[in-house]
Amino acid sequence: MAAPVRMHYLISSGKSFLTRNTFGISSAIYGHQLKAGTATLSAAKEILDSGLDDIKKAGTWKSERVITSKQGSAISVQGQNKTLLNFCANNYLGLSGHPAVIEAAKKALDTHGAGLSSVRFICGTQDIHRELEEKLSKFHGREDTILYASCFDANAGLFEVLLSDQDAVLSDELNHASIIDGVRLCKAKRHRYLHKNLEDLEKQLQETAGLRQRLIATDGVFSMDGNVAPLKEICDLADKYKALVFIDECHATGFFGKTGRGTEEYFGIEGRVDIINSTLGKALGGAAGGYTTGPKSLINMLRQRSRPYLFSNTLPPPVVASASKALDLIMQDDSLTGRVLSNTQRFRAQMVEAGFNMAGDPDHAICPVMLGDARLASEFADRMLSRGIYVIGFSFPVVPKGKARIRVQISGAHTTDEIDRAVIAFKQIGKELNVIE
Incomplete structure (x- = not known):
């Protein structure tokens, strides 16, 4: 040419x-x-600015505080001249900054590099990836496991592969956003049942009886409320109506249940759930990564068809190694999970006695302090910061309107003294803001 x-x-x-x-x-x-492009961009900017102003006026603006230390029960924050006690991290076992976890990541950096620059099936699978998948399968008592860059990706990659237009998915109305988005990507008929409502779930199972497959999808523990799905009863309904059960265990894996095996173990129904998705980014080292564990045939199909797996770079070796070491620590010593439970019960008992409205399961480390008003939740959190306690106010759209709260998250790394100091600060500010008498 x-x-x-x-x-x-x-x-x-x-x-x-x-x-x-x-x-x-x-x-x-x-x-x-x-x-023309400039004019279009200018119009879009006006729309965005107006929307941002509305968020600020509603009191739901979410500022990001800058942490200048590693994650832990005590952290340093930019602009603060003192160390703060951290009560809003997903670092349930305190392993994000554990010396052995950090050392494992450093060694992997030397032996396996910073990253693979590739997806798994091309040249992105190392021995440590398969070792971690095998370890997770053993931990959960499943046939096989597939790693993803995040549990959000695991949820995005599952439903489209498993379900067709001949199937239906029945999803709890308060499921995590990643489950909702994953379900949107599949062609199955979509049904939402009322939160933890077994009667409504059974009705929908009856209505979808003529379809090829039905999959019940639920969080094991709902992250905003800290309440636990009625998993035994859900599995009973699944058996009755020949449906599959899927749970997202991000806020259970590693620390919930006697040995950290999650919601199944908490209810004593190990092995009854068909598919489990979970994360490496919370209790298991806190870095990144997620996974699906379940039947080998499903995992094999996900390796062939799951888009987030096929088109995203594999997990970096230091992340794999740190998660693997965290899993070793959990499997070797279940006293870590015991400390989470005892700390949780100590915090909840004192807060209830003080008169706070506490949501969630009494045994779970997510302890929402319900305040209702978004501005109140934001101001409460700011005042807690001035007393050396790092918490965040949660408001719409993260939680429903009128359900603003401070979501306290307890860690096994907290000492009893730190738990008590947080309660004292809550009481002081609660009285200042007329939340409690």
């Missing part, structure tokens, strides 16, 4: 030139398009 010719056209005035570029687009046309 001949090279494009650069041409010049004389404007009738004789004073200006239009220059046709090498692709045949005149600068005049390009200038017109640029102006």
Whole structure:
């Protein structure tokens, strides 16, 4: 093909030139398009700015505090001249900053590099990836496991592969956003049942009886409320109506149940759930990564068809190694999970006695302090910061309107003294803001 010719056209005035570029687009046309694009962008910016102003006026603006230390029960925050006690991290076992976990990541950096620059099936699978998948399978008592960059990706990659337009998914109305988004990607008929409502779930199972497959999808523990799915009864209904059960265990794996095996273990029904998705980014080292564990046939199909797995870079070796070491620590010593439970019960008992409205399961480390008003929750959290306690106010759209709260998260790394200091601060500010008497 001949090279494009650069041409010049004389404007009738004789004073200006239009220059046709090498692709045949005149600068005049390009200038017109640029102006149109600028006008469009300006209009979009006005819409965005208006929306941002509305968020600020509603008191639901979410500021990001900058942490200048490693994650832990005590942290340093930019602009604060003192160490703060951290009560809003998913670091349930305190392993994010554990010396053995950090050392494992450092060693993997030397032996396996910073990253693979590839997806798994091309040249992105190392021995440590398969070792971690095998370890997770053993931990959960399942046939096989597949790793993802996050549990959000695991949820995004599951439903489309497993379900077709001949199937149905029955999802709890308060399931995590990643489950909702994953379900949207599949062609199955979508049904939402009322939160933890077994009667409504059974009705929907009856209504979908003629379909090829039905999958019941639920969080094991619901992250905003800290309440636990009625998993035994859900499995009983699944058996009765020949349905599959899927649970997201992000807020259970590693610390919930006697040995950290999650919601199944908490209810004593190990092995009854068909598919489990969970994360490495909370109790298991706190870095990143997620996974699906279940029947080998399903895992094999996910390796062949799951889009987030096929088209995303594999987990970096230091992340794999740190999660693997965290899992070793949990499997070797279940006293870590015992400390989470005892700390949780200590905090909850004192807060209830003080008069706070506490939501959630009494045995779970998510302890929502219900306040209702978004501005109140934000101000409460700011005042807690001034007393050396790091917590965050949660409001719409993270939680429903009128359900604003401070979601306290207890860690096994907290000492009893730290738990008591947090309660004292809550009492002081609660009285200042007329939340408690």
